Amino acid sequence: NAGVMQNPRHLVRRRGQEARLRCSPMKGHSHVYWYRQLPEEGLKFMVYLQKENIIDESGMPKERFSAEFPKEGPSILRIQQVVRGDSAAYFCASSLGTGGTEAFFGQGTRLTVV
Amino acid sequence: GDSVTQMEGPVTLSEEAFLTINCTYTATGYPSLFWYVQYPGEGLQLLLKATKADDKGSNKGFEATYRKETTSFHLEKGSVQVSDSAVYFCALGGNEKLTFGTGTRLTIIP
Numbered sequence: 001n002a003g004v005m006q007n008p009r010h011l012v013r014r015r016g017q018e019a020r021l022r023c024s025p026m027k028g029h030s031h032v033y034w035y036r037q038l039p040e041e042g043l044k045f046m047v048y049l050q051k052e053n054i055i056d057e058s059g060m061p062k063e064r065f066s067a068e069f070p071k072e073g074p075s076i077l078r079i080q081q082v083v084r085g086d087s088a089a090y091f092c093a094s095s096l097g098t099g100g101t102e103a104f105f106g107q108g109t110r111l112t113v114v
Numbered sequence: 115g116d117s118v119t120q121m122e123g124p125v126t127l128s129e130e131a132f133l134t135i136n137c138t139y140t141a142t143g144y145p146s147l148f149w150y151v152q153y154p155g156e157g158l159q160l161l162l163k164a165t166k167a168d169d170k171g172s173n174k175g176f177e178a179t180y181r182k183e184t185t186s187f188h189l190e191k192g193s194v195q196v197s198d199s200a201v202y203f204c205a206l207g208g209n210e211k212l213t214f215g216t217g218t219r220l221t222i223i224p
Binding site: 004006033035041042043045048055056091093101102103104105106107108 | 146148150156157158159160163203207211212213214215216217
């Protein structure tokens with residue numbers, strides 16, 4: 001049973017380009033969370049999704065960032081027109097149920113904007 | 115809303131020292147509590163958890179007890195090793211998302 005798979009592991013984008021980060025949850029998990037970790041800082045919640053629904057996006061910047069978790073396929077975190085301040089590690093986690101249930105994390109995607 | 119306050123780091127200890135990393139929380143209802151560990155260059159791994167008051171979670175020599183009266187979930191280990199060097203996150207699982215503390219970087223020196 002594969003764990004949470006994130007790809008790519010490392011992503012380099014020039015300012016103004018788009019970044020697409022993918023997350024395949026563990027088999028059977030229908031809850032997906034995205035977190036951002038800036039260098040030497042903690043985890044910041046971004047968005048919580050269930051299949052085809054955004055449940056909580058209170059941590060998402062209002063502009064340029066979007067997330068989806070379609071019925072089929074991985075969850076996608078999209079960052080349009082990236083800026084240097086978007087450089088960070090982005091972690092995806094999945095769980096069977098709501099917040100009281102253990103979440104399993106992927107290895108993260110390290111985004112570098114040059 | 116839910117929140118987690120975690121002991122600020124970094125923490126540096128000698129091998130075989132006793133470790134405590136403090137964690138307190140604010141939540142409505144009866145959340146589950148977790149400690150996650152992040153080794154360099156990796157994602158987070160669950161270290162231990164407790165789902166109700168007075169539960170003790172334990173793993174790899176680490177322990178934490180869910181104290182409802184003090185709203186705390188402090189992480190302890192009796193004798194740390196160099197391999198325990200990592201960042202430790204306290205987390206609270208309420209009705210929806212997991213809420214994390216800011217993390218405590220632990221360095222163990224031989």
